[in-house]
Amino acid sequence: MSDGDEVTTYSNLLSGVVKLTKILADGRQQIVGLQFAPDFIGRPFKRENQLDAEAATTVSVCSFPKSMMDRLIVSSPPLEHRLHQQALKELDEARSWMLTLGQKTAAEKVASFLYYVACHVDPERSHLRGPVEFELPLTRAEIGDFLGLTIETVSRQFTKLRKSGAIEIVHNRSIKLLSLDQIRRHAKLDHESWHF
Amino acid sequence: MSDGDEVTTYSNLLSGVVKLTKILADGRQQIVGLQFAPDFIGRPFKRENQLDAEAATTVSVCSFPKSMMDRLIVSSPPLEHRLHQQALKELDEARSWMLTLGQKTAAEKVASFLYYVACHVDPERSHLRGPVEFELPLTRAEIGDFLGLTIETVSRQFTKLRKSGAIEIVHNRSIKLLSLDQIRRHAKLDHESWHF
DNA sequence: CGCCCCTTTGACAATTGTCAAGACCTGTGG
DNA sequence: CCACAGGTCTTGACAATTGTCAAAGGGGCG
Secondary structure, three states, X not given: OOOOHHHOEEEEEEEOEEEEEEEOOOOOEEEEEEEEOOOEEOOOOOOOOOOEEEEOOOOEEEEXXXXXXXXXXXXXXXXXXXXXXXXHHHHHHHHHHHHHHHHOOHHHHHHHHHHHHHHHHOOOHHHOOOOEEEEOOOOHHHHHHXXXXXXXXXXXXXXXXXXXXXXXXXXXXXXXXXXXXXXXXXXXXXXXXXXX | OOOXXXXXXXXXXXXXEEEEEEXXXXXXXXXXXXXXXXXXXXXXXXXXXXXXXXXXXXXXXXXXXXXHHHHHHHHOHHHHHHXXXXXXXXXXHHHHHHHHHHHOOHHHHHHHHHHHHHHHHOOOHXXXXXXXXXXXXXXXXXXXXXXOXXXXXXXXXXXXXXXXXXXXXXXXXXXXXXXXXXXXXHOXXXXXXXXX
16 A cells, blocks of 8 residues: 555555654654554545555555545445544544653653554453563654654663563564563553553 | 533533543643534543543533433434544544644744634634734643643743744733734644644 | 665753742732 | 732743764665
8 A cells, every 4th residue: 555545545454554644844744643454544524634644564455435435424324333433432542642742751652652552463462461572563763753752762762661671672673561561650551541 | 510520421512611631640631632612522432531621711511411412322323423523523633733742842832722722712713814812711831731841831932922023912811913824834834734 | 795774872962841939910808 | 908818920040851963783685
């Protein structure tokens, strides 16, 4: 999937990770959300609100023409209900992320990101107590764009988490969280506050 | 309206401004959205997602029991459509704000906030070229919680904008934007990027 | 093998936060 | 009417976090 084509289609994300980004005139960029399978991608009733969708990993999608979907939606309340649910879920996530962006320190942001990814790449597994290992869908630069940090600060926080014994950097993109509880503590997340 | 009662009711905001906030265990607080009349307040299909609604100004609302609304929604596709639309609008706003929180400087954040408020308090008037004057719905401390800044930084940025001739501080909460274009430039906002 | 990209690390600078003091405004009560 | 008490806001000096610039290591791929 190439970037930018979401303006005219809806897609059903079958596998992989897609990043939604917003960009300032001078090039500063913010990732405003990640989509994991089986999310819908596309903005009902509107050209995408100055927002780009771009594959973060290799992805497979199932796309429909936008006009067709918009017609389908109005004729099918259950479909609209499903999209409504996803919009609400994305709204909850966006607002949780606003708390992270606005209030947390660099260390807390990075821990929050790791926890967020851990909960999404493998929703079933993440409840376990033991260590969790997974592949990061983003580069350090992209993580920085997600967290409102520079690549260097992200890298330094990874190092700090590694030295503190909270994580193991198996291989650049491959991370092992030695204790989800410890990561949650670093991220300043209570048990009930996130369902990521 | 007292704070916290949104968990059990839906409300239609008739006048005034309501702030939606998220809070960390140690007290750090983030305002994740403002609601202006005639918005709906309440999270369909779920207890409010660890989110507090609190009046920022004197407000008047029309409230319904949550259970009643949830039943109404499933039986009325047009109602669900209306709520879906508002959720999408709030999602667009939240993501725009994420760009502000993650990427903009303190000066740009404050200018963005002023532009945001100007566009909401009086949607018709804000298109005009000339100066716009209005009452801020938030204190400096609340503006800080919205922008991820301290009260002192917010205050200093107000002073800088005043000295630069972009705004006039008529009286603490009463602000006059001498040129919307200039504010947009300070906020790094292009014409098309926001419809606030 | 060698190039390129991603990542890490260090030294230093800039922005923003912290702490403290004082100004200003408003409402209250003498 | 004035004094005072309690907010809110502004300003200054200084500290801390994070960004910038630069250099070097490491792995993948042609």
